[in-house]
Amino acid sequence: MRIAIIGAGHVGLVSAACLSQFGFTVTCVDSQHRKVAALRTGEVPIHEPGLDRLLAANIDAGRLSFTADMAEAVPEADVAMLAVATPGREDGRADLSFVRQAARQLADALDGYTVLAIRSTVPVGTCREIAAIVRERRPDADFDIVSNPEFLREGAAISDFMHPDRVVVGVESARARAVMSALYRPLSPAESPILFTTPETAELAKYAANCFLATRVAFINEFADLCERLGADVRDLARAIGLDRRIGRHHLRPGPGFGGACLPKDAAALVRTARQPGAPSAVVEAVLHSNARRKAAMVGRIVDACGGSLAGKTVAVLGIAFKPATDTVRESPALAILPELMKRGAAIRAFDPAGMENARPLLDGVAWCRDAYDAATGADALLVLTEWNQFRALDLDRLRALLRTPLLLDLRNIYDPAQAAAAGLRHVGLGLPPQRLAVLHRVAVSQDAG
Ligand code: UDX
Numbered sequence: 001m002r003i004a005i006i007g008a009g010h011v012g013l014v015s016a017a018c019l020s021q022f023g024f025t026v027t028c029v030d031s032q033h034r035k036v037a038a039l040r041t042g043e044v045p046i047h048e049p050g051l052d053r054l055l056a057a058n059i060d061a062g063r064l065s066f067t068a069d070m071a072e073a074v075p076e077a078d079v080a081m082l083a084v085a086t087p088g089r090e091d092g093r094a095d096l097s098f099v100r101q102a103a104r105q106l107a108d109a110l111d112g113y114t115v116l117a118i119r120s121t122v123p124v125g126t127c128r129e130i131a132a133i134v135r136e137r138r139p140d141a142d143f144d145i146v147s148n149p150e151f152l153r154e155g156a157a158i159s160d161f162m163h164p165d166r167v168v169v170g171v172e173s174a175r176a177r178a179v180m181s182a183l184y185r186p187l188s189p190a191e192s193p194i195l196f197t198t199p200e201t202a203e204l205a206k207y208a209a210n211c212f213l214a215t216r217v218a219f220i221n222e223f224a225d226l227c228e229r230l231g232a233d234v235r236d237l238a239r240a241i242g243l244d245r246r247i248g249r250h251h252l253r254p255g256p257g258f259g260g261a262c263l264p265k266d267a268a269a270l271v272r273t274a275r276q277p278g279a280p281s282a283v284v285e286a287v288l289h290s291n292a293r294r295k296a297a298m299v300g301r302i303v304d305a306c307g308g309s310l311a312g313k314t315v316a317v318l319g320i321a322f323k324p325a326t327d328t329v330r331e332s333p334a335l336a337i338l339p340e341l342m343k344r345g346a347a348i349r350a351f352d353p354a355g356m357e358n359a360r361p362l363l364d365g366v367a368w369c370r371d372a373y374d375a376a377t378g379a380d381a382l383l384v385l386t387e388w389n390q391f392r393a394l395d396l397d398r399l400r401a402l403l404r405t406p407l408l409l410d411l412r413n414i415y416d417p418a419q420a421a422a423a424g425l426r427h428v429g430l431g432l433p434p435q436r437l438a439v440l441h442r443v444a445v446s447q448d449a450g
Pocket of ligand 1: 151
């Protein structure tokens with residue numbers, strides 16, 4: 001089977017790498033000539049663990065190539081996968097200009113029966129709109145269009161592609177269904193069932209999934225606040241509900257708010273989509289408001305922990321990317337929190353293993369540091385915003401010696417207060433009871449008592 005992937009962004013490149021790894025012949029098309037030239041040399045413009053090796057292996061095997069010319073990729077293709085960007089507009093709606101433009105160029109290059117699979121996250125009804133654009137431009141073309149949304153997480157995208165919980169395909173023709181079945185045949189049917197449904201359902205499923213994930217994060221963030229006021233422990237609470245298999249344990253870790261290129265954008269787009277036909281989603285609207293409030297509330301928490309004022313204080317920030325294992329800073333809580341800290345007089349020293357280049361033009365006045373210890377040097381507080389694994393094993397005694405004030409603001413709960421206290425650090429986490437130490441002590445005593 002020959003596949004054309006249109007768009008060499010995060011989704012397009014991961015899809016191209018994995019589908020060529022399945023053994024298919026894949027040509028990835030991107031309009032940016034410079035990007036195509038770099039990709040041909042194996043240079044990967046995004047930070048996705050393992051992607052560079054997977055791309056290189058399949059380029060070497062002759063299964064994967066790159067071009068800027070649709071005519072080099074589409075005529076031979078059995079499947080043409082649209083994976084171009086659908087950025088969020090100011091009013092929250094998805095910008096479909098890139099999808100429409102790619103559809104027109106793709107239409108001109110069609111030759112022989114081709115399945116057009118829309119992989120980008122698009123509003124419900126887009127498949128039918130794109131089919132109309134192609135049909136109007138090429139009444140002679142023999143094609144079907146399907147919706148094939150992706151559920152890839154940044155930082156785990158290859159694993160999510162190779163071992164998806166499910167594949168969703170919105171399709172109306174038996175012929176196209178057979179092609180899509182063949183495309184995903186390399187996946188284990190037991191591990192990754194393929195759900196065939198209508199295009200509208202597949203398009204909406206992507207938004208529903210991301211809105212539900214965003215709801216879980218907003219939910220646990222609110223319950224973390226409640227835990228603090230009621231003396232409960234959000235970590236035990238998350239386990240207590242997450243062990244219920246109807247709830248599940250994922251996306252129940254409190255933090256400074258959800259960010260990234262998807263959850264905020266897709267939730268905002270869904271809110272717009274739902275209002276139009278008169279079925280507004282009060283839940284998703286509330287989730288977006290809750291998340292915006294969360295980032296602002298974190299600023300207040302930081303100011304309070306620093307004695308009520310940041311004037312003349314230095315805050316060391318660990319983590320700018322919206323989550324670990326990525327260089328993406330889009331909608332990262334750091335982009336909202338750091339300017340507010342500086343407005344209140346704080347000097348910021350920051351380190352992130354991958355996101356600093358992307359963040360630098362967006363955060364004026366930040367001192368960018370070599371590592372966590374460099375950032376902590378002389379600071380009045382150490383603020384953890386992203387739970388990079390390398391931040392989980394820091395030498396707390398060394399940090400204590402470097403900090404001017406022994407304050408650890410751990411907004412990802414990567415440390416236990418007892419650990420921090422043992423190193424002489426005051427730990428401020430999320431959703432932790434003040435008496436957490438007492439509980440630990442009681443447990444320790446009972447263990448000693450045998
Ligand atoms: C998400 C969806 O998970 C994925 O299926 C979809 O295809 C794209 O959008 P991603 O944006 O990579 O993937 O991030 P995700 O891992 O879902 O995290 C989203 C945000 O929620 C991040 O800011 C993260 O820090 C936050 N989060 C996530 C929490 O605060 N707590 C959690 O327990 C999980």
